[in-house]
Amino acid sequence: MPHPSVVAAGIVARSKTLRRLVLLAVLAVALAGGAIVTPLVALPLAIAAHGTPAVQPGTIDGRTPVVVGEWGYPLAGDYTKGRGFGFHPVKGCSYCPADHKGYDMSQGCGAAIFAAGPGTVTTAGSMGQFGNSVVVDHGDGIQTIYAHLEWGSIAVEKTQQVSAGTRLGAEGTTGLSWGCHLHFELRIDGARLDPAPFMAARGLPLA
Ligand SMILES: [Zn+2]
Structure with a gap:
């Protein structure tokens, strides 16, 4: 039947x-x-x-960042520039340090964050005031740091090899942060330097 x-x-x-x-x-x-x-x-x-676009981690239109040679932008497509490097007090945030040691950029909570250059992941997890962060060691004493990543978004592991465009996680506001953004930081031999001229020298001017 x-x-x-x-x-x-x-x-x-x-x-x-x-x-x-x-x-x-x-x-x-x-x-x-x-x-x-x-x-x-x-x-x-x-x-x-x-307002702030709500996007899923790593799925912002499936876009990949602009890569020039071995280096690329840590975000894919247009972004809003936040605080630059140097003295930039945060309005309405008394606990935020005024002397800013990185470069802030934002596409909105959940936007994919990518490695800026080739190297080895040396930290992938909680980093105090940086919140959930990834540190990439590029050799020659050069490190880049990607801070305030969204909870549960970190997509790489310690000792993992990455290259420009490898997705690391998603934009969040963990740690000492005032709204979703990527805190992109450059260290050379331990000194915290302005990422803008470093990136510009690689054909990747930060707006
Ligand atoms: Zn910052």
Whole structure:
């Protein structure tokens, strides 16, 4: 004895009129569903257009960052520049250090963060005020640090080899942070230096 739905499908398949009716019913359901789903989809899009875009870790349009030779941007596509390197007090944040030892850039919570150059991951986890962070050792005393990453987003492990464009995690606001952003830091022989001229020298000017 065939299942009733199989019998029904057989009848539908044999009848032209029934096939049309089923098609109409499917269309009606799709249209009714669309009317409900569309506002739900439109709302986040409207928020994204006016505020912080909500994106899933590493899935911001599946984009990859611009890479020039061995180095690339730590974010894919346009970003908002936050605090640059040097003396930049944070308005409304008394506990944030005024002397800023990195370069802040942002696309919104959850945006993918990428390694800027080839090297070995030496830290992948919590780093005090830096929050969830990844440190990449590029050799020749050069290190880059990616700080304030989103909880649970770190996608690499200690001792892992990475290259420019390897996804490290997602933009967050962990540690001593004031809103979602990437704190991108450069250290050469332990000294904390401005990443902007370093990146510009590699054909990657930071805006
Ligand atoms: Zn910073």
